[in-house]
Amino acid sequence: MKQKAIRSLFFTSSILVFLLLFITMASYSYAASPQSWYLDIFTARFIYIPFIWYLLATSVAIGLAVTLGAYYVNKRQWQQIEETLQTLVKGDYSKNLFDQLLDKNNDDYFLSDELKRTLVDIREKLIALANEVQINSNKTSNSINGQTKEEILVSERHRLARELHDSVSQQLFAAMMMLSALNEQMDGSNETLQRQVKLIESIVNEAQSEMRALLLHLRPVNLEGKSLKKGIEQLLNEMSTKIQIELKWDIEDVSLMNGIEDHLFRIVQELLSNTLRHSKAKGLEVYLHVIDQSVLLRVIDDGIGFNTTENKAGNYGLQNINERVIGMGGTCKIISFKNKGTSVEIKIPIMDTIEKGGVMV
Structure with missing residues (x-):
């Protein structure tokens, strides 16, 4: 993932979590004290620290966890794509080897079926090109x-x-x-x-x-x-x-x-x-x-x-x-x-x- 996408995911997830927690806290305060619920949100304290800061810290922590999780999954996906493409670049077109890579992907890398089909199509086109090249190289020159x-x-x-x-x-x-x-x-x-x-x-x-x-x-x-x-x-x-x-x-x-x-x-x-x-x-x-x-x-x-x-x-x-x-x-x-x-x-x-x-x- 690019740095811009990582920052965007972090801020978006943190803000969404904060809004969700804030609405939950506001609903609870309104139910407990309808007359002064909006004051209770900003004056409530826990261990001498305003409760609103706990909301911010929790939002940042959850946003960071979501971002790291998405980054990990994305990195594993790209690792699998890179491994598969490097195998094709080396000329390893073996069906058994390619199937093993896809089976490994099913267990570890979470690639979509569409992306798998794209990799299979690339392999088959490379095989077709290599076959055509070998046939042409076997022909007698003019x-x-x-x-x-x-x-x-x-x-x-x-x-x-x-x-x-x-x-x-x-x-x-x-x-x-x-x-x-x-x-x-x-x-x-x-x-x-x-x-x-x-x-x-x-x-x-x-x-x-x-x-x-x-x-x-x-x-x-x-x-x-x-x-x-x-x-x-x-x-x-x-x-x-x-x-x-x-x-x-x-x-x-x-x-x-x-x-x-x-x-x-x-x-x-x-x-x-x-x-x-x-x-x-x-x-x-x-x-x-x-x-x-x-x-x-x-x-x-x-x-x-x-x-x-x-x-x-x-x-x-x-x-x-x-x-x-x-x-x-x-x-x-x-x-x-x-x-x-x-x-x-x-x-x-x-x-x-x-x-x-x-x-x-």
């Missing part, structure tokens, strides 16, 4: 000269990956071998030159890691007939053999529309690439589970972290991921602290299970 935009993008990525691997990556590997051999042949007489060689070796080694991350980023953007679980695990297994980083994962086998699975696979791919290129992490965890009729993807690293409000290179990739998630009707939560690592949590509603729950016709 073709250009007989090829879809996705096919052109995949072909170009393959070409760039081959060229980078056959030229730059091989040259970096050769340079690394030559520097290692040169470093072993040096007898330590020239410490300055040896330090410079080691520095160059370190730079080339970092360039190799960057190249591996780029090649990972340029992999196919779809699963190519594999399940989402198999695609992600294959990506992680390949990554563990080429890059020195401690990997941990727990991937549940989920079945979604092909377009949604491709989007999730691409999101995992981009998150891994961003981690390798920017986070300087020593450990990385990937989890994929079905929870409350939603797919929950979590990627956690122990890297240097970043400021999520700044538009840097790594943040730009996360912005692209967030756009993909929104395009699937989901939510993306990114938490990062300096030198504490980064956690990305993505939740996508499974529209098939929600619809089978009896919400949509």
Whole structure:
């Protein structure tokens, strides 16, 4: 309740209570002494205090009690509305969860039936929109000269990956071998030159890691007939053999529309690439589970972290991921602290299970 409404309720209830008590006292005084009842009202005392002051104090106390009671009920109502809306904002469209909230409301929050129906309508409209978004994201893009935009993008990525691997990556590997051999042949007489060689070796080694991350980023953007679980695990297994980083994962086998699975696979791919290129992490965890009729993807690293409000290179990739998630009707939560690592949590509603729950016709 707003402060103006609270003050208005307090004054109104206090005045009404005072008038009621005053009329009651006046009626009693008139019945006891018709000739001087109006004087008795203002001259009557109790413990040396005029009785009229007791009326004022009682009116204020009752008005305050009424105001506090109304404020408490109103606050509980808004808490329930806020809790329900936050659940919908997070993408939790589960019918069972929503029914539990409404049952809780029946016991504790005193919301009207009309407001309950409004919340139910909001939920059903959000489900319909999310379903439409997922269907559209699953459709094939328009073709250009007989090829879809996705096919052109995949072909170009393959070409760039081959060229980078056959030229730059091989040259970096050769340079690394030559520097290692040169470093072993040096007898330590020239410490300055040896330090410079080691520095160059370190730079080339970092360039190799960057190249591996780029090649990972340029992999196919779809699963190519594999399940989402198999695609992600294959990506992680390949990554563990080429890059020195401690990997941990727990991937549940989920079945979604092909377009949604491709989007999730691409999101995992981009998150891994961003981690390798920017986070300087020593450990990385990937989890994929079905929870409350939603797919929950979590990627956690122990890297240097970043400021999520700044538009840097790594943040730009996360912005692209967030756009993909929104395009699937989901939510993306990114938490990062300096030198504490980064956690990305993505939740996508499974529209098939929600619809089978009896919400949509």
